Amino acid sequence: MTDTSVLINDEDEAAPAGPGIEIKSLYKIFGPNPQKWIDCVKAGMSKEELNRKHGHVLGLTDISLEIPPGKISVIMGLSGSGKSTLIRHINGLIAPTVGEIVCDGADICQMSAKTLRQFRRSRTAMVFQKFALLPHRTVLENTCYGLDIQGVPRATSEPVARRWITRVGLKGFEESYPSQLSGGMQQRVGLARALATDADILLMDEAFSALDPLIRLDMQAVLLELQQELQKTIVFITHDLDEALRLGDRIAILRDGKLEQVGTGQQIVQHPANDYVSAFVREVNRGRVLQAATVAGPLPEGKLPAMTLPGKLVLEEAARRMLDAGVLRATVVSARNRPRGVLEMADLLSAMVQRTETSPQ
Template sequence: MADHHFGGIRIRHLYKIFGPNAAAHIEAAQKGMTKAELNRAHGHILGLKDINIEIPSGCIQVIMGLSGSGKSTLIRHINRLIDPTAGEVLVDGVDVVKMDETQLREFRRHQTAMVFQKFALLPHRSVLDNTVFGLEVQGIARSKAVDVAMRWLERVGLKGFEDKYPNQLSGGMQQRVGLARALSNDAPVLLMDEAYSALDPLIRTDMQTVLLDIQKEIKKTIVFITHDLDEALRLGDQIAILRDGEIIQQGTSQDIVLRPADDYVANFVKEVNRGRVVQVEAIMSPLRGATASSGLTVHAGTTVEEAVRLLASVPDGDVTVLGASSEPVGVVTLRQLACAMVSSQGQERQRDVVAMAR
């Protein structure tokens, strides 16, 4: 397994300007020139503007935005497939921007692995040979490489398919091969660029589950790009929302849904099933000496939807929320739960929910 002392990723004051004379315009961008102004005045494109992100080791960081927001540009700075115009990309404390060719090659082989939207499998290689590809490049003995690859193929549900070729597999299975190949590398950083966007919704949900299950064991630092909010909320320990190359909001799924930073984010989260995202500790009343009357308890991390199901049996009661050591930390009522399930625009729906629950 990867080194557990891995220090995560820190991106600081990252700018990317696309155009023949990018360096000449960096100062203007740093002083606040907008994307539209830079394009109009100088014919250059401001791809990323003052990006600052801290990604702790072992967490899933989702970067979300619409097409053209800069999210794929951003992820390609982490393994320096794209060079920044200014800024730092520190991976495990080392600035990738300052690496020479040899260091960069070593870094890409051992520190990062990437999963692409279009699978990027080699068509003339079997599933097994696709999976061992990264290990071959590292010069690892065939027998050892095969052992590692077979373990990951089994883990992603492809045992028995190792001799098949990519064109014999469905899209979902091809993406499992891509994931097994990336995991075989045992790199501490996993970069996933719209990895599940090409898949059908049900297969996509399956793949999210596979990733979350595996992540519980391997605790990689995963940067996951998506334009799908449900996917972001399901996968992300942290979410950063990009628009026009700038981060508009960073936070947990709770922060994004309950406290959108502006109208742009509020529009994104408007249709979200809040009951499945919001957790009880985000809306509970902290305990002040007294415990709840009904004797019902839930652990912090329980979603509002699960808590409503529990409370449906005692509609007049409330639920005690238990912290990490099973000590009571707060109380939540049916009314609070109902309010949390609808956004501030939905007062009528809120009353309906309360009425139905009674």
């Protein structure tokens, strides 16, 4: 099938006001003298050779990545791919061997210790896989913690914390301790603590990975609901493709410290960049991932089909609605109900069962 897909995105959504992040040519070598070997790595020295011959570990190789403001950017990869190393560069917990990380025109890697501390406290918040709650503090006190670090008085911070505790569904548990909560409830506290600081940038490192599957889905739904309103710049780390596809406005796939592909979930599922990415997406239920706008053809001249479908409707539901209506064609519309393309039943079914093809290099 010829790729004539219609993208329905930017013109139908208000531009987020928060900061974006640009990562430029980032390398990270772990060891006693990383600067000595950076030119060799740039010239092509492999990770294995660097480790075997010189006792250094190559963590990240030439990472250039734009993280758009107000969106969820997912960094996905298997264990050892470098995803947690990368997210820790964004708030300066790890310094690169070379490279830049630019936010609002300032290079985080060049900030003074004082400026970096202020950046971490006021501009970023982190949600951890293991919850990282203080066991001697109540839910309310844990939620206040980031504001305590900023020096905000409790008279000001407690009403803010109570509001976020309610928003994440924990009203009534303010005086409970972490040991009295389930894993899902503890992670809700971690999310409330991060949101209470009103940081522009939210860093989530395998935040839901330790949760049971149903609780994990519930937390994903909570995050998506909050993000629809808040439009934070979120960097979300995961090893799970289903989670990446559900949450990510954009997805970056890492392997051995290198970027394999960056794109929307739709782009990655339909057009994996190489065999490695193709192996990730092979078992994806395309009908529950691909959207009507991705498969729709361009608007024809003349009369449009009377039936309309939202551009972000997944193909499985689009097929169900078209079958119920007894139609073979539907007009795909934007969030503002503007016609953007026409979806043919034949193209829809083909996209749902079509073998994934690797994009040409």
